[in-house]
Amino acid sequence: MGTIVWRxxxxxxxxxxxxxxxTVCRAVxxxxxxxxxxxxAFHGSLVGRSFGxxxxxxxxxxxxxxxxxxxxxxxxxxxxxxxxxxxGECRLSQGDERLLLQPGEIGLVDGARPFRxxxxxxxxxxxxxxPRRTLLLKAPWLVRGRPxxxxxxxxxxxxxxxxxxxxxxxxxxxxxxxxxLLTDNxxxxxxxxxxxxxxxxxxxxxAILAFCRGRLGDETLSPGTVAAHFNISLRTLHAxxxxxxxxxxxxxxxxxxEESRRALLDPRRTGESIASIAYSVGFxxxxxxxxxxxxxxxxxxxQHRGRCDT
Numbered sequence: 001m002g003t004i005v006w007r008x009x010x011x012x013x014x015x016x017x018x019x020x021x022x023t024v025c026r027a028v029x030x031x032x033x034x035x036x037x038x039x040x041a042f043h044g045s046l047v048g049r050s051f052g053x054x055x056x057x058x059x060x061x062x063x064x065x066x067x068x069x070x071x072x073x074x075x076x077x078x079x080x081x082x083x084x085x086x087x088g089e090c091r092l093s094q095g096d097e098r099l100l101l102q103p104g105e106i107g108l109v110d111g112a113r114p115f116r117x118x119x120x121x122x123x124x125x126x127x128x129x130x131p132r133r134t135l136l137l138k139a140p141w142l143v144r145g146r147p148x149x150x151x152x153x154x155x156x157x158x159x160x161x162x163x164x165x166x167x168x169x170x171x172x173x174x175x176x177x178x179x180x181l182l183t184d185n186x187x188x189x190x191x192x193x194x195x196x197x198x199x200x201x202x203x204x205x206x207a208i209l210a211f212c213r214g215r216l217g218d219e220t221l222s223p224g225t226v227a228a229h230f231n232i233s234l235r236t237l238h239a240x241x242x243x244x245x246x247x248x249x250x251x252x253x254x255x256x257x258e259e260s261r262r263a264l265l266d267p268r269r270t271g272e273s274i275a276s277i278a279y280s281v282g283f284x285x286x287x288x289x290x291x292x293x294x295x296x297x298x299x300x301x302x303q304h305r306g307r308c309d310t
Contacts, residue, residue, distance in 0.1 A: 007045040017042040030072040034065040051179035058168040060124040066117040079111040088123035106150040126168045139191030140244035150193045160189040177265040205240045219284040256281045264305040
């Protein structure tokens with residue numbers, strides 16, 4: 001985990017925006033920035049934090065645009081940007097979609113497609129860059145290649161805002177376990193908030209996910225058992241997952257790995273063996289678990305657990 005602070009304060013007036021352009025690219029997602037008036041003095045400050053594969057950036061600045069081009073998309077980084085508009089307006093465009101974010105509202109934009117964010121006045125906002133798979137596990141109906149706006153009237157938006165601000169809080173020590181739980185809760189709250197925002201949800205798919213989460217420890221959990229429980233065909237089950245851009249098997253593996261990671265970070269389970277944790281989330285073969293965990297998180301389970309003790 002790390003925190004970095006950038007400021008244009010103290011720079012030559014004509015070099016502030018060039019510095020900002022490089023700063024935003026490093027701290028958030030692969031993007032470029034554009035100044036509406038190159039002759040206009042620019043100022044800004046940004047605090048960037050990271051927790052594993054989650055990045056948080058809170059900033060305030062003069063007016064400017066942020067652009068993610070096809071070239072940026074081609075470089076990878078399959079993430080979703082969840083942004084809290086604190087001050088000023090944000091005009092968001094992606095494909096044929098146009099959204100206006102007012103102060104207090106939350107926006108979601110898919111990093112797998114080009115987009116433009118325009119700030120026509122002084123702006124203050126917090127951006128959480130989440131791996132697509134993280135949000136996909138909790139609110140798959142929101143990850144469909146189009147932007148979303150969660151307005152102030154949404155029932156759970158205040159709680160979602162608090163979680164974003166807590167993740168971004170500069171100067172506060174936040175361990176990996178707390179950051180993981182906050183991120184997990186944030187994804188749940190975004191999904192709940194989408195109801196009041198009028199986004200279409202698939203209630204059957206939600207029920208399927210809840211059923212599977214409750215039985216992660218069952219090694220025999222399969223598409224057949226799930227389809228039988230809901231009295232639907234295998235074709236219908238697979239179609240529900242395909243509509244969110246994933247398969248049943250990939251969702252199940254990702255969810256089990258996320259649960260195992262959370263258990264390894266939990267100080268209450270430090271005395272529990274890695275094998276026991278693997279079996280508790282449905283892995284029947286420890287070598288398969290170790291290999292999948294390393295592929296997903298870039299470190300062996302034992303190394304990951306050690307991060308909590310440093």
